[in-house]
Amino acid sequence: MEDNFGWLKELNPQQRLAVTHGSGPLLVIAGAGSGKTRTLAYRVAYLIATGVPASRILLLTFTRRAAEEMLKRATAVARLEEVTSGHVWGGTFHSVANRLLRIYGQALGLGRDFTIMDEGDAEDLMNLLRHELGFSATRERFPQKGTLRAIYSRCVNGNEKLKVVLERYFPWCLPWEKQLKQLFRRYVERKQKQQVLDYDDLLLYWEQLLVDDRMADEVGGRFDHILVDEYQDTNLIQGNILRRMRRKNKNIMVVGDDAQSIYSFRGATVRNILDFPRHFPGTTIITLDQNYRSTMPILRVTNAVISQARERYTKNLWSERKTGQRPVLATCADETYQDTFVADTILKHHEAGIPLHRQAVLFRAGHHSDSLEIELARRQIPFRKYGGLRFLETAHVKDLLGFLKIVENPRDELSWFRVLQLLKGVGPATASEAMKFVWQHGYEPAVLSEFNGPAIVREEIKRLGGLFRQLKELTRQPAAQVELVRRFYQPLLPQLYENAPARQKDLENLEKIASRYKSLTSFLIDLTLEPPTSTSDLAGPADREDDWLVLSTIHSAKGCEWDVVFLIHASDGCLPSDMSADSPEEIEEELRLAYVAMTRARDFLYVSWPLRYYHAWSRFVDRHIFAQRSRFLSPQVCQEFDQLVVGPAGETEEPEVKTVIDAGRRLRTRWF
DNA sequence: ACTAATGTCCTTTTT
């Protein structure tokens, strides 16, 4: 026994307590950098080593990457067979929901071949119905598709009545309550008719499945242990799901940190973590507050930042890494100086031996790195960007996937509209006719060849029908299917969009990704549920640099750490974002975002902000506006920084001198 | 019926 569990000595006492916890509910409050991933990984290893079958463990994480990482560590730690840990059910709530619904979905009247919409599809559907119901043509402006999805999602994820949601978050939409009700009802109907699920539905259907006691016991009974990471960022439905999954068996371990809750816009509620002991009586609570990541000078800053939170349950963090460079706060004259400062400093650290991928630049919104990206390209510093605009949201990728989605699910109205209108001369009217023709002929896309539309487009539509016939013959070869579509679609590209060569390259990369899959279904599902996270995930090996700098939104940086971290655009309006400055709750969340960003740093932390920056919709002629230092950088916080001014006077000015030394007096009296 | 051109509004974070 002793020999087999020698690796437990690598843990600190609290971590070990969590890892070797017996049965029953366990809540681990894990501060930033306190070894949370390690604790979860070791827990999995411990469970398997004590005889729990891997397939009876459910590990819910925030991204698939996180799950894979933990399982890899678990395997390494306990020297488990790769195969064994591979059977652990790991992944996001959404991907696990998908897997379970493929098995049990029939109980809910759900076919085995339901398809999943990404956020863009969901918005498009909302938009379609908005027009269908004539709400787009009203005299007063009706909410746009994005807003509509946001309202809908709030209701679903927060389990709140439409009226309440409108009053609280969207008061300007209150006059439309009646229309919204009608619209949302139709949205749900249409999804059901087409056997299409949006992201919210995955959780909702899982929750519905568990309403029945017998079903809850059967589904929950598949698992001896459930482990949940990032619990502070789960929503009400997810909380309900867990409670129902643990109706009888109470083996559940959740790990989280309320100071790092940053997803309330998605319905996440910190109540889940606070109420956990109430929902699971007899909960053991363990707090991890020793930080293994950062130096004390950095922790002094982050502790000062989070101490401004009005509500806080976790303690200050401490570390045995007492010394290190004090964090630097750089006030830059404008964005260009900020870019220069960041790039210079990155290269300096690189020269000193820190590889680029151990350094990261973090920001609140995807576009905050626009000008920096240009500077990095100019200096030939390779980088990967995480978060922000995604590939799946680009028009050409959506187009190509549209063809494939039709093959998957010919009832998919949106994909039909999108694909048909790519053809020159085909607009909404012809598209609708053609689609109905297919629907009337057994939902067989290939019958398009027999469709008698307007003479000008007849040949093109016939050709499209031919494509679908060929696609059908290539089941189980997604890469070949992508290639076929690409051959059909690529010639249309130059007419449709600017920048055709770059888009063409994306499509080729998509084909490479497809070649990793054995079926079109799994390819499409993975793409919607676990979309490529970085701009170069799609790049082929030939395009890859072996070392690269990380650019990331703060949200996407969750759970990560780097030796050197830059937080740029730390100004009011950017952080906190002026989009989220309405209520105290929102401001609190922005503060936590700042905290999450700064706690990613191991050895070096640089926070910078430009006095003047480009703002696309600024009313000033040159579209630049003046910024103020982020309100989160209070005087107490600033004290913990070395301050730097970066501007035109010299390249880099020395820090402001605060201490006053009366040298004159000392020199006069020293020798006399 | 479809396309091209002009005008207006909004601009975050993600499964």
Next chain:
DNA sequence: GGACATTAGT
């Protein structure tokens, strides 16, 4: 500066 809607023109 981009998405989206409306309008005029083919």
